[in-house]
Amino acid sequence: MKKVIVIGGAGIGMIAASIINTLPDVELMGFLNDVVPVGQTQGKFKKIKVIGKSQDVHKFIKEYDAYVLMVYVGMKKEKERWEKLLSLNIPRSRFINIIHPSAQIPWEYCSIGNGVLMAPNVQLSPDTTISDNCILLGNSFVGHDSILKQYVSVANHASIGANVHIGRAVHIGSNATIKERVNIGEFSLIGMGSVVLNDVPPNTIVAGTPAKAIVSKS
Numbered sequence: 001m002k003k004v005i006v007i008g009g010a011g012i013g014m015i016a017a018s019i020i021n022t023l024p025d026v027e028l029m030g031f032l033n034d035v036v037p038v039g040q041t042q043g044k045f046k047k048i049k050v051i052g053k054s055q056d057v058h059k060f061i062k063e064y065d066a067y068v069l070m071v072y073v074g075m076k077k078e079k080e081r082w083e084k085l086l087s088l089n090i091p092r093s094r095f096i097n098i099i100h101p102s103a104q105i106p107w108e109y110c111s112i113g114n115g116v117l118m119a120p121n122v123q124l125s126p127d128t129t130i131s132d133n134c135i136l137l138g139n140s141f142v143g144h145d146s147i148l149k150q151y152v153s154v155a156n157h158a159s160i161g162a163n164v165h166i167g168r169a170v171h172i173g174s175n176a177t178i179k180e181r182v183n184i185g186e187f188s189l190i191g192m193g194s195v196v197l198n199d200v201p202p203n204t205i206v207a208g209t210p211a212k213a214i215v216s217k218s
Helices: 012-020 054-064 075-087
Strands: 002-007 026-032 048-052 067-070 204-207 212-216
Touching (some): 002 054, 012 026, 012 048, 026 054, 048 054, 054 067
Antiparallel strands (some): 204 212
16 A cells, blocks of 8 residues: 655645545555644544645655655745745655546546546546646546646636647636637636636736736736
8 A cells, every 4th residue: 555645735635635535555644734733633524634844755755655746736826836846856756646536537548647636527538638746626627639737736617628738837717618729828827717718828817708817927
C-alpha cells in the first residue's frame, strides 16, 4: 500500500482525502500545510491531521517512501502558486494520481500526467492531454483534443470544449464553459459561470456571459 501526503488542507485537500479513502491501494498519512499548525486537524467531520509544512515533503519521501499530491490552489495568485510549488523540487516520480472510480476516462485514448486529482464524475474525451498536477473537480468535462498544461485547476461542472489549449496554472471556475478552439493564456482565471468565446491573454481575469476581461494581472 502506498503512503500519500497531501500538500493542502481544507477544501480541495478534504476532497482529495475523501477520494483516497475510497481507493484500496493508498493510505493518507496527513496534510502538509504552511498555515495550520502541525498537530491540528482539518475537516469538520472526518479529521485529517496536519503533519508538517510543505518544506518537510522530502523528509516524508525519504523516511516513509511517501508519494505526494499537491492541491494547493492560488486562485488570484496563480503565478505565485506555480513558483512556490516548483521551488519544492519534488521528483516527478513521487507524484501520485488520485482518481475517483466514477471518473470516465478513455485510458488508451488520452494522456494523463503525474500528480493529477480527479473528483467524482469527471469526464475526459479521447485525445485529451492532462498534464502534471492538474485538478479536475466533480462533473467537469474536457472535450476531445484539448490540452491542460501543468497545475491547471478546473472547478465543478466546468465544461471545456474540443481543441482548447489551457496554459499552466490557469484556474477555471465552477460552471464555466470554454468554447472549442479557444486558447487560455497561462496564470489566467476564468470566473464561475463564465462563457468564454474568445482567446484569453496570459495573466488575465475574465468573467461574464460572454466573458470579458476584468483585469490584467501582468
